[in-house]
Amino acid sequence: MRVYEAFAAALLEHNADTVFGLMGDANLLYVCDYSERGGRFVPAVHEAGSVSMADAWSRMTGRVGVASVTHGPAVTNTVTALVEAVRSHSHVLLLSGDTPREPTYLQRLDLSAVAAAAGAGYEKVYRPESVVRDLNRALQRVVAEDRPVLLDLPVGYLRKDAGTPQPAVRAVRPHAGAPTEEELGDALGLIAAANRPVVLAGRGAVLSGARDELIALSERLAAPLATSLLARDYFRGHPSNIGICGNLSHSVAGSAIGEADCIIAFGASLNVFTSFEGEITAGKKIVQVDADPGAFGSYTRVDEAVAGDAKAVAAAMNAALDAVGHRPATGRLRGIQQALTEHRPADEFADRSAADTVDVRTAAIRLDEVLPEKRVVVNDIGRFVAGVWPYLHVADPGDFASMGAFGSIGLGLAGAIGAAIARPGDLTVALVGDGGFMMSLAELTTAVRQRLPLLVVVLDDGAYGAEHFKLVHHGLDPAYSFNPWPEPVPIAQAIGARGMTVRKLAELDALTDIVADLDGPFLVDIKLDPDVNVLA
Structure with a gap:
């Protein structure tokens, strides 16, 4: 051979x-x-x-x-x-x-x-x-x-004799187990003394499968449940779920996290987005649990660090709290839960849709309503994501991928193609800006050739949105950020895909029927006003 x-x-x-x-x-x-x-x-x-x-x-x-x-x-x-x-x-x-x-x-x-x-x-x-x-x-x-x-x-x-090859050996993931009672002692003491704790799950907690253990911990501590962006919707449907922690928090979450005196983070790096550049963690006790000791204190100071698997550590904490009969006051949590039942996403902002453009936040809320609940969402990076992430949900954090860890536009469409191949039974939604779409346009032909049921949503403000905002901030002419691109839908049609241009919110309602029977990619070009800055 x-x-x-x-x-x-x-x-x-x-x-x-x-x-x-x-x-x-x-x-x-x-x-x-x-x-x-x-x-x-x-x-x-x-x-x-x-x-x-x-x-x-x-x-x-x-x-x-x-x-x-x-x-x-x-x-x-x-x-x-x-x-x-x-x-x-x-x-x-x-x-x-x-x-x-x-x-x-x-x-x-x-x-x-x-x-x-x-x-x-x-x-x-x-x-x-x-x-x-x-x-x-x-x-x-x-x-x-x-x-x-x-x-x-x-x-x-390549063409040489391989002799008698050795057998393939399956790769095994290292597993960090639960810490000892002694290793947990100081962290548990800090947690038990907290009056207003928050339990925070990151992607590491998701990979560990720690959801049930973290919910049980939140109940023992009367603590709301929050997530990092990459663990978004991990506790969706639970009455104590306050959603994303950080610069994307809604008003109820912002209040609950702001008044907290202790954050217990499982498998979360506590980066500048989750900590809101340190504003959220300032003045609070921080317990960080991670299987990788190298994660401790990378972005923010940590009062107690616990090395171990999120699921195993949370289970050990639950057992220890039960053993000492820990009973927290529950009034604060009930107030948060009541506020969550009354919260409406659209109340977070003033809709700035215009005659021929749609507010990106309003569009995201409508997409959340008209698309199947079970969907895979993959985003490119750009200013538009701040208007989409808080409002377009997934059934499970494993259904979400953000191609933005390096801050480069242009990777999201290819990522969505890979996700669609991985999950052929689900609708995959690619969220891209017009700049990132044009950068990766040729890859749409791959989705056409593979006949992928892929919904490509272009959030199209006709500009490099982040640069538009920065030019305004510096007192310069934002027109330098404008790009007179060709219209995306005719390009998609020439490639072999289908598509539609959206200038009115109600036009998105047609997607319910369109995505029900996709046999190839469909592009939705949603026109945005570049002067509407959701980051301001």
């Missing part, structure tokens, strides 16, 4: 049944063999798109997403998407290969240096006969280190 055949077979043994990428000299042999063996190869338009697809696919499935590209410029094309995956701690294996051993070869590149610059791990196939062992090691590192790894399979090895 040759190396490319052994490698293709090993990918499938690892249950890597989908690979995203572009073919070239470094990968075409094993990509074709992989497809012949029954694997699904999804050809992207751009190498960055293939990494974003693998990234979102991994977030939706909980498995390692695989992207395969050729060498040289193909690898440099992936860098922005690779950094996004690194910053998101995504499980992505990027496959490439060293060029032929010729110092003047046109596409030569130091792959290890590229991986290091992006913050990814680097592994290589050292000998033809070690190809499966080296793949095993790369996949184990992806899972163990919670970050992407670039695996270098040199092109010169």
Whole structure:
């Protein structure tokens, strides 16, 4: 068996049944063999798109997403998407290969240096006969280190004899268990002494499956339940759920968090958004629980740090509180719950829809009403997200992916394509600004070719929205941020998709019927007024 055949077979043994990428000299042999063996190869338009697809696919499935590209410029094309995956701690294996051993070869590149610059791990196939062992090691590192790894399979090895390959070995995720009673002691003392605590869940709590334990803890402490953005809607439907903590909090949540004297954070980094640049955490006792000790105090000071799995630590805290008969006052929580029942999202802002534009917040509320409750939401990044995130919900935080950890526009559409492939039974909604859409426009052809039931929502203010706001803030002409793009819907139709332009809120109601039977991507271009700044 040759190396490319052994490698293709090993990918499938690892249950890597989908690979995203572009073919070239470094990968075409094993990509074709992989497809012949029954694997699904999804050809992207751009190498960055293939990494974003693998990234979102991994977030939706909980498995390692695989992207395969050729060498040289193909690898440099992936860098922005690779950094996004690194910053998101995504499980992505990027496959490439060293060029032929010729110092003047046109596409030569130091792959290890590229991986290091992006913050990814680097592994290589050292000998033809070690190809499966080296793949095993790369996949184990992806899972163990919670970050992407670039695996270098040199092109010169592909047609060599692989000998008798070792079997594929399943990657195992390290598990941090519950701390000892002694390790919990100081944190429990601080928690038990709090009069107005808040229980906060981050993405780490979601991955741990800690929902029931955290709800039980909130009941023992009479504490409201909050989440970070990436754990959004984790407690949806629970009477104590106050939603997102931070700069996206609604008024009831803002009051509850503002008057709190203790925040108990599980699997949340407490970054500048969750802590509102430190305003929320100031003057409060902070208990941070995380499986990664390196997370403690990264963004804000911590009074007590507890290393361990969120689910196991919360269960241990519940048992300890029961053992001492802890009984908190419940009046404050009942008041918060009553305020939540009376809260209406539209009361948070004044609708600034106009004759031919829609307020992005009003549009998000209507989308939340007309789209199926069970949906996957993937967003690009831009000013529009602040007007969408608080109002367009998901049934579970695992149905949401934000392609914005690196702050780069243009990755969301490819991410949504990967999510749609991962979750073929659900409607996937891509939320993109007009600038990010134009940057990634060509990737829409991938959704057309794959006949994906993908709803692409373009929040279109005809400008680079964040820059528009900053130009106004600096007293400069905001017209410099305007972009006279071609109309998105005719472009989508020329590519083979369908679409509609929305200038009136009521026009969104048609989506209920449209998404009920999608056999390909549908683009909704919602016209916004660039002068309506939801961040102000």
